[in-house]
Amino acid sequence: MRRLSSFxxxxxxxxxxxxxxxxVGWLVAVYLGSLVLLLLAAFWETEPFTNDVVRDWxxxxxxxxxxQDVYRAVALRTIAMAGLVTLADAVLAFPIAYYMARVARPxxxxxxxxxxxxxxxxxxxxxxxxxxxxLGEDGFIGWFLEPFGLGPPGDRVGLWLTFTYFWLPxxxxxxxxxxxxxxxxxxxxxxxxxxxxxxxxxxxxxxxxFPAVVAGxxxxxSLTLGDFILPTLIAKEQFIGTVIYSxxxxxxPVAAAFAMVPIIVMxxxxxxxxxxxxxxxx
Amino acid sequence: MTESLTARVLxxxxxxxxxxxxxVPLFVIAFYxxxxxxxxxxxxxxxxxxxxxxxxEDEGVRDALLLSIKAALGxxxxxxxxxxxxxxxxxxxxxxxxxxxxxxVILPIALPGIIxxxxxxxxxxxxxxxxxxxxxxxxxxxxxATFCIVVVYNNAVARLRRVSGSLEEASADLGAGxxxxxxxxxxxxxxxxxxxGGLLAFALSFDEVIVTxxxxxxxxxxxxxxxxxxxxxxxxxxxxxVALFVIVVSIIPVWIAQRLTREPTGVGGTxxxxxxxxx
Numbered sequence: 434m435r436r437l438s439s440f441x442x443x444x445x446x447x448x449x450x451x452x453x454x455x456x457v458g459w460l461v462a463v464y465l466g467s468l469v470l471l472l473l474a475a476f477w478e479t480e481p482f483t484n485d486v487v488r489d490w491x492x493x494x495x496x497x498x499x500x501q502d503v504y505r506a507v508a509l510r511t512i513a514m515a516g517l518v519t520l521a522d523a524v525l526a527f528p529i530a531y532y533m534a535r536v537a538r539p540x541x542x543x544x545x546x547x548x549x550x551x552x553x554x555x556x557x558x559x560x561x562x563x564x565x566x567x568l569g570e571d572g573f574i575g576w577f578l579e580p581f582g583l584g585p586p587g588d589r590v591g592l593w594l595t596f597t598y599f600w601l602p603x604x605x606x607x608x609x610x611x612x613x614x615x616x617x618x619x620x621x622x623x624x625x626x627x628x629x630x631x632x633x634x635x636x637x638x639x640x641x642x643f644p645a646v647v648a649g650x651x652x653x654x655s656l657t658l659g660d661f662i663l664p665t666l667i668a669k670e671q672f673i674g675t676v677i678y679s680x681x682x683x684x685x686p687v688a689a690a691f692a693m694v695p696i697i698v699m700x701x702x703x704x705x706x707x708x709x710x711x712x713x714x715x
Numbered sequence: 716m717t718e719s720l721t722a723r724v725l726x727x728x729x730x731x732x733x734x735x736x737x738x739v740p741l742f743v744i745a746f747y748x749x750x751x752x753x754x755x756x757x758x759x760x761x762x763x764x765x766x767x768x769x770x771x772e773d774e775g776v777r778d779a780l781l782l783s784i785k786a787a788l789g790x791x792x793x794x795x796x797x798x799x800x801x802x803x804x805x806x807x808x809x810x811x812x813x814x815x816x817x818x819x820v821i822l823p824i825a826l827p828g829i830i831x832x833x834x835x836x837x838x839x840x841x842x843x844x845x846x847x848x849x850x851x852x853x854x855x856x857x858x859x860a861t862f863c864i865v866v867v868y869n870n871a872v873a874r875l876r877r878v879s880g881s882l883e884e885a886s887a888d889l890g891a892g893x894x895x896x897x898x899x900x901x902x903x904x905x906x907x908x909x910x911x912g913g914l915l916a917f918a919l920s921f922d923e924v925i926v927t928x929x930x931x932x933x934x935x936x937x938x939x940x941x942x943x944x945x946x947x948x949x950x951x952x953x954x955x956x957v958a959l960f961v962i963v964v965s966i967i968p969v970w971i972a973q974r975l976t977r978e979p980t981g982v983g984g985t986x987x988x989x990x991x992x993x994x
Contacts, residue, residue: 438892448893449808453816456801456864460819464861466842467834474837486841525736528729536723545730547973552737554969556922558938559958562945563744573743601737630719659827662925662942674829681833681929689837692830699827 475689486685494690504676508694511673515657518596519604519650525597526604526649533605534612546609553602558662564595565666588668595667596657603652611645612638647711654702658695741962748959750952770956779940786852786936787920790859794916795909797860798867803901806875807883823862831862832929839930850932858930859920866919867912870976874908911972918968922961937961 441448476490498504533545552560567573568591575585586594615638623633661674673695680688706712718726749762770776798820805816823831835858839850848854882904886896924938931939941957944950 438894441893442887442891442896445808449804449810452800452804452808456797456804457816457819459797460823460861460864463838463857464823464831464834465819467838468830470837470841471830471834474841525733528726529733532726532730536718536726548734549737551966551969552741554918554922554965555741556938556958556961556965558922558924558941559744559962560740562941562954562958563740563747565945566747567740567743573739598736598740601733605733630722655825655827659829661829666945674827677829677833681836685837685840688833692833695827696830 471689471692474686475693477686479684479686494687495693497687498690498694503671504691507671507673507676510670511658512698514593514596514672515654517593518600518657519653521593521597522601522604522653523608523646523650525601526608530605530608530612533609535617546606549602549605549609557599560599561595561663561666564591564598564663568595568667588670592664592668592670595663596660599663600653600656603656604646604649607645607649608642611642611648615641644710647706647709651702651706651711655695655699658698744955744962745959747955750955766952766956770953770960773953775935775940775944776937776953776957779935779937782852782855782934783921783937786855786859787917789852789856790863790920791913791916793856793860794863794867795913798864798912798916799871799905799909801864802868802871802875806872807880820865820868824865828925832858832926835861835926836929850930850934852934854930854932855927855934855936858926859923862923862926863916863919866915867909870908870912870915870972871905874905874976878904907975911975914968914972914975918965922965 441451474486475494476492477486477488478491478493479485480487529545529549533542537545568585570585572585574591578585585591619637619641620633623637624630628636659674661672661678664670664672664675665678673691677688677691680691748766749764750766801816801820804810805813835854839848839854843849843854882900883896886900887893891899922938924942927936927939928942935943937957938961941954941961944954
């Protein structure tokens with residue numbers, strides 16, 4: 434032990450290798466290995482009678498996904514939902530983020546950051562149950578809307594509200610950070626040059642905060658694409674996640690091939706987001 | 716202050732509405748735990764505490780709770796070791812591929828949980844089972860540890876960047892071996908950050924459901940027990956009690972961790988915390 438210790442004291446490279454071996458080994462073997470296996474599985478097929486996976490390489494799974502209308506409809510529905518959720522989150526996040534960044538005193542700001550962060554850690558499942566109960570017949574939302582003459586929302590709207598609720602903090606935090614970085618002098622200069630506050634907001638604040646909104650949208654979009662528990666609990670329709678989930682035991686290769694859809698969509702999304710400067714706003 | 720009075724009033728209202736939107740569902744679920752009836756009708760008519768006793772005596776709940784605690788402890792231990800090693804390498808050395816390490820650590824939590832889960836399931840079925848490791852507490856721990864590394868790593872790197880490395884160099888100059896330097900210089904400086912990272916990892920693992928569905932086989936952790944029994948009307952009141960319990964158990968460690976570190980909540984820190992809390 435002592436000899437080993439003094440060897441490492443003299444050899445920084447050896448020390449580095451010893452530090453990296455276990456974590457990198459674990460992540461490469463367990464995680465990257467699994468992802469590669471998932472990719473490979475997308476090219477395998479399932480024996481129809483025994484449900485066993487046969488390692489017979491072909492592109493049938495991808496053909497099936499591209500040609501069958503069901504898969505296309507599910508993919509488009511999920512992407513549209515992700516877009517609408519992102520939009521709603523951006524609209525809801527802006528006022529509170531702006532208030533935190535530019536109006537609130539430091540003490541209030543600190544409390545608000547924690548208040549936004551805390552619910553993220555409150556059990557995912559419990560929040561899902563809460564929304565299921567609130568949206569249900571005789572639930573809280575119906576009770577809340579009744580005095581306004583409105584009925585309880587339908588499945589799609591309910592799911593949209595639920596997703597919006599779940600990922601909202603992921604939008605608030607980057608937008609808050611982005612707004613905080615805008616120098617106050619820029620906004621004052623805009624005012625000095627004669628712009629009214631609304632014009633300053635549209636022409637100065639919003640363009641400068643946009644990369645931060647894109648940064649937040651990475652989370653809201655990606656999380657909506659991959660979720661399968663909320664659609665199961667709230668709506669009766671199929672989404673990408675629910676299809677992958679229900680296919681996984683009967684037909685792992687098709688599930689693996691369909692899993693490539695969110696991976697590809699997110700890769701494209703990340704490339705575009707990077708161009709828009711979102712990574713610097715993270 | 717460039718904002719007009721009207722703007723500030725409107726912003727306050729917007730902030731209040733968003734906060735209400737965030738917190739109302741949490742309070743609703745807390746109230747349901749005390750609901751006398753076996754239904755989810757709102758408003759609640761009669762309140763009772765009897766479900767707490769019934770939940771406590773339920774064997775399914777006890778077994779699931781025990782499995783969750785064991786799995787979370789195991790995952791936290793693995794994540795602590797791997798996270799600390801990786802953080803020391805990244806914060807104290809310059810080397811080719813350093814960016815890749817951070818990327819690799821974050822990846823399991825950045826990709827949708829269903830992808831991580833499905834990939835791990837494919838490995839368990841195709842690689843581990845033939846080797847004799849089938850679905851067990853170990854597969855749960857392997858899965859959880861993989862995505863828990865990031866919270867330990869983030870806390871440890873943030874701390875190591877804040878405390879200078881010169882103390883460690885001084886220790887080496889004075890003749891300490893690598894282990895002595897770690898034990899007497901580096902570790903004491905990291906202690907609270909590691910405690911915080913460990914607490915967050917525990918909270919993350921204790922609460923996780925998506926990846927667990929794919930790695931647990933027939934075993935039930937507490938979240939899986941909840942998911943299975945939510946659809947059963949007879950069990951619903953017990954699920955509500957467990958739900959309140961789970962909220963408390965996952966928020967307390969996070970609250971302590973927040974107080975322990977008090978790292979300057981910079982952008983990176985906040986975003987990382989957000990990423991860490993995904994599930």
